[in-house]
Amino acid sequence: MKFLRRPAVLSAAAACLLLASAGCSAFTGAVEVAAPSPSGDAVRACRALDGALPGSVDGLPGRETDPASRWTAAWGDPAVTLRCGVPKPEVLTPGSEQYNPTSESVEVDGVQWLPEDVGDGYRFTTLRREANVEVFVPHAHAPEPEVLVDLAEAVGRAVPRAS
Template sequence: MSSARRRAARPPLPLPLAVCTAVVVAAAGCSPSDGGAGPAAPSPSGRAAAVCRALHGKLPERVNGQERTEPDPASDFTAAWGDPTIGLRCGVPRPEVLTPGSEHYNPTSDAAEVNGVSWLIEQRAGGYRFTTTDRAAFLEVTVPDAYAPEVGALTDLAAAVRSALPLGTPPPAPADG
């Protein structure tokens, strides 16, 4: 039997499922291809907000060979490079694996120092999330698998992080909404 006959032999989708499928396909077709919205902006305050704003002005134009793009919405606490997006968020809450009492607390989580900046390393679906561990604000960088080895992005960010985010213990940050 030809593939055309096999497709024709299937029963039609029920109307509600067909409508849902059409809506999902249409929405996917309307999504931007340039990395889209970018990282969600955190809401740091006090010293964390001040150092994050200082970092924003010192970030490089290229990370891991990718040009800087303007996240949507624009924020002094986010930055993005490339497509797929390498995303940066400054002033994020303490990661759960570093929070005593958290269900996911793990004081022996993977970490590395890259050019004088200490990072928590978390493998995520489709890439890695790196979070600074010894700076005045928590800085999170997400790097898709497309840029393997993912730690390469951290070398490009190290000078800006060292100059704008002083060593110190980050204050508690409000949870993102």
């Protein structure tokens, strides 16, 4: 009996290795991501970002989004999500309850991000860009800012600094 089980285990392991080497993902189904509605200069910047995004982020393979939108992207499971053309964060909006003009930001490869702990992960939103780009990183992918390293080049190149 052991002889029969061992080849089955080896075959399953070989199949997994083959799928992984082919770049296949075990993730099925699209990730629900609310699509923003950019306007003005943000449309051009988000369109450029759509064409510049990497296929994987922090080793996580890309996934489809639902609804399908050129303003959204997702990677891995649980999904890291990106939305381009979102409104300015409440914490930076004068008059909002959360307004805090002294909120700290982080810089990753020339791109400034506002980090906000939103319970089940961090939301990072670009600062001083023609379009606000929001990236949600679940705590499962800690340290969360590592994802920004793979996105900073595309954002820096595609989304110009605001004048």
